[in-house]
Amino acid sequence: MAAPAAFNEFGPLISFILSISALRDWAKLLIIGSFFETCRRLLAILWSSTIDSFFLTASFEDHDDTYKWMMIWLSKQPSWKNVRNVNISTGDRYSGNASHSEEESDPSGLSNISYLPALSGSYTLWYKYRWMRITRVSEPIPGWGPNHRDSLNISIFTRNHGILTTILQEAKKAYQDAQGSSITVYVSDSTNCWRELATRRKRPLESIILDPGIRELVVEDAQDFLASKGWYAERGIPFRRGYLLYGAPGSGKTSLIHSIAGELELDVYIISLSRSGLDDTGLSELISDLPERCIALMEDIDAALHNSLSREDVPTPPNHTSELIPSSPPAHNTSKVSLSGLLNALDGIGAQEGRILFATTNKYSSLDPALCRPGRMDLHVEFKLASRYQADVLFKRFYLPSSPKPAADDDQEAKSSPAQSHPNGSTPDGDPDNLIDLGVTDDTTNSPPSSPSACSEKSERVAPTYVGTRHRGHAPKLSSDQLSALAGQFASAIPERVVSMAALQGYLMSQKNRPWEAAKEVSDWLQKELADKKARNETKS
Numbered sequence: 178m179a180a181p182a183a184f185n186e187f188g189p190l191i192s193f194i195l196s197i198s199a200l201r202d203w204a205k206l207l208i209i210g211s212f213f214e215t216c217r218r219l220l221a222i223l224w225s226s227t228i229d230s231f232f233l234t235a236s237f238e239d240h241d242d243t244y245k246w247m248m249i250w251l252s253k254q255p256s257w258k259n260v261r262n263v264n265i266s267t268g269d270r271y272s273g274n275a276s277h278s279e280e281e282s283d284p285s286g287l288s289n290i291s292y293l294p295a296l297s298g299s300y301t302l303w304y305k306y307r308w309m310r311i312t313r314v315s316e317p318i319p320g321w322g323p324n325h326r327d328s329l330n331i332s333i334f335t336r337n338h339g340i341l342t343t344i345l346q347e348a349k350k351a352y353q354d355a356q357g358s359s360i361t362v363y364v365s366d367s368t369n370c371w372r373e374l375a376t377r378r379k380r381p382l383e384s385i386i387l388d389p390g391i392r393e394l395v396v397e398d399a400q401d402f403l404a405s406k407g408w409y410a411e412r413g414i415p416f417r418r419g420y421l422l423y424g425a426p427g428s429g430k431t432s433l434i435h436s437i438a439g440e441l442e443l444d445v446y447i448i449s450l451s452r453s454g455l456d457d458t459g460l461s462e463l464i465s466d467l468p469e470r471c472i473a474l475m476e477d478i479d480a481a482l483h484n485s486l487s488r489e490d491v492p493t494p495p496n497h498t499s500e501l502i503p504s505s506p507p508a509h510n511t512s513k514v515s516l517s518g519l520l521n522a523l524d525g526i527g528a529q530e531g532r533i534l535f536a537t538t539n540k541y542s543s544l545d546p547a548l549c550r551p552g553r554m555d556l557h558v559e560f561k562l563a564s565r566y567q568a569d570v571l572f573k574r575f576y577l578p579s580s581p582k583p584a585a586d587d588d589q590e591a592k593s594s595p596a597q598s599h600p601n602g603s604t605p606d607g608d609p610d611n612l613i614d615l616g617v618t619d620d621t622t623n624s625p626p627s628s629p630s631a632c633s634e635k636s637e638r639v640a641p642t643y644v645g646t647r648h649r650g651h652a653p654k655l656s657s658d659q660l661s662a663l664a665g666q667f668a669s670a671i672p673e674r675v676v677s678m679a680a681l682q683g684y685l686m687s688q689k690n691r692p693w694e695a696a697k698e699v700s701d702w703l704q705k706e707l708a709d710k711k712a713r714n715e716t717k718s
């Protein structure tokens with residue numbers, strides 16, 4: 178009864194309002210406008226649902242591997258060559274160039290240029306007679322300052338889902354082909370997301386010279402682990418494996434990990450425990466975000482966890498470089514990661530299955546037993562200072578003649594370079610092939626910087642002043658007998674387990690084109706090296 182009463186009350190008011198002609202017109206307009214707007218929206222919905230039913234749309238975000246696959250796939254599409262608005266990339270990341278030798282032989286350096294969709298650009302392509310629309314957008318990540326997230330959206334005029342699967346398969350293959358001779362290294366950023374740092378050329382396993390059996394032990398163990406997913410699942414054992422490589426600095430720990438990553442075709446995720454701002458929660462996030470098959474690498478795990486402990490002041494040979502991580506100045510350790518945080522992250526509930534963890538340390542005895550126990554670090558491998566065997570193989574590999582170049586190149590070089598003679602004045606071998614010196618022996622290479630007075634009076638040029646070894650020319654070709662004899666002479670001068678392989682490599686680099694001198698002068702170098710080491714130790718104590 179209340180409603181009719183209210184109507185009785187408002188009825189006169191409504192009649193009054195409608196009696197005002199301006200308001201009546203306004204109400205009519207409102208009704209007509211609403212009608213047309215509703216129709217427009219309905220049509221738009223109808224149109225987009227019609228389009229949706231004919232189009233397949235997929236979105237790829239840059240933190241996912243599929244984004245990289247698609248970028249490489251796109252750059253390989255024939256119709257992509259006709260697009261007019263592109264981003265140019267010179268990095269390896271999307272270049273899709275597997276061959277570094279191709280890169281080396283391309284003097285223009287353009288072989289690894291790739292054309293990528295421009296940001297906020299929109300493209301149409303034809304793929305297998307299907308029309309395709311591609312857009313790439315970049316959006317700021319809320320709350321993360323200048324950080325952006327890219328995504329690639331692809332709409333294909335088809336009702337067949339299979340076409341997307343085919344594209345993804347092609348894209349993955351294109352990516353794998355592109356990665357053929359390289360591995361990708363990731364690091365975490367300040368937002369605890371994994372970011373690609375660089376691609377690195379695969380390093381052949383044979384180039385890591387260890388005492389017999391050690392290399393094979395680690396590689397075969399990792400291969401067997403990766404092939405045993407079912408075995409772990411059946412027994413309910415977490416599918417993870419940890420390797421602890423410990424021992425002398427410069428003995429090949431990082432290099433072996435690099436090589437194994439290439440051999441097993443796994444990317445490397447560097448977990449830097451001393452990264453500023455990283456705490457236990459961040460570490461857990463990082464470890465749980467690792468992809469299923471990868472190598473997680475923690476370098477110098479002792480130094481990262483024990484702020485009071487610092488690595489011994491070990492002299493770094495001139496050519497000592499870590500292939501995986503670009504050298505950076507030693508950072509002050511601002512790690513907030515605790516041992517219990519690390520242990521939880523490694524095998525807690527969020528720890529990723531299928532990952533292989535490699536940790537390296539120079540101070541094995543300082544590690545907490547809980548960190549080293551099986552399940553966390555399953556295989557502990559010691560790396561020692563160089564043995565005679567290693568020295569011998571290193572020498573042979575170092576002066577191994579490079580793979581033959583096209584004859585024209587050799588001819589050219591032979592013409593432009595004078596033949597080198599053996600230090601004793603004779604030619605090294607009767608074999609004409611072995612007589613040709615492809616390089617230039619530069620006697621000044623290892624001399625101290627020349628003084629201006631030492632300059633030839635005839636020459637008006639002033640010799641450049643420098644410290645270090647000039648990278649120039651090629652080593653002379655040696656026959657296998659010569660190589661073995663020199664390697665034997667070299668190795669017999671190296672005492673067992675006294676110098677590191679990195680130091681020996683540094684020495685050979687300083688004799689890059691002089692194998693005879695390298696073998697002859699190694700004792701002098703070693704004496705000086707040991708005297709320097711002794712002096713340094715005395716200064717320290």
Ligand SMILES: Nc1ncnc2c1ncn2[C@@H]1O[C@H](COP(=O)(O)OP(=O)(O)OP(=O)(O)O)[C@@H](O)[C@H]1O
Nearest residue numbers: 384385386426427428429430431432498499678679
């Ligand atoms: N066993 C080895 N075989 C071949 N090269 C080696 C070996 N050990 C060291 N090298 C060379 O020495 C350099 C340094 O090696 P690497 O970084 O792998 O040593 P490391 O044991 O990881 O040292 P650190 O403990 O200081 O990190 C590299 O350029 C590498 O080529």
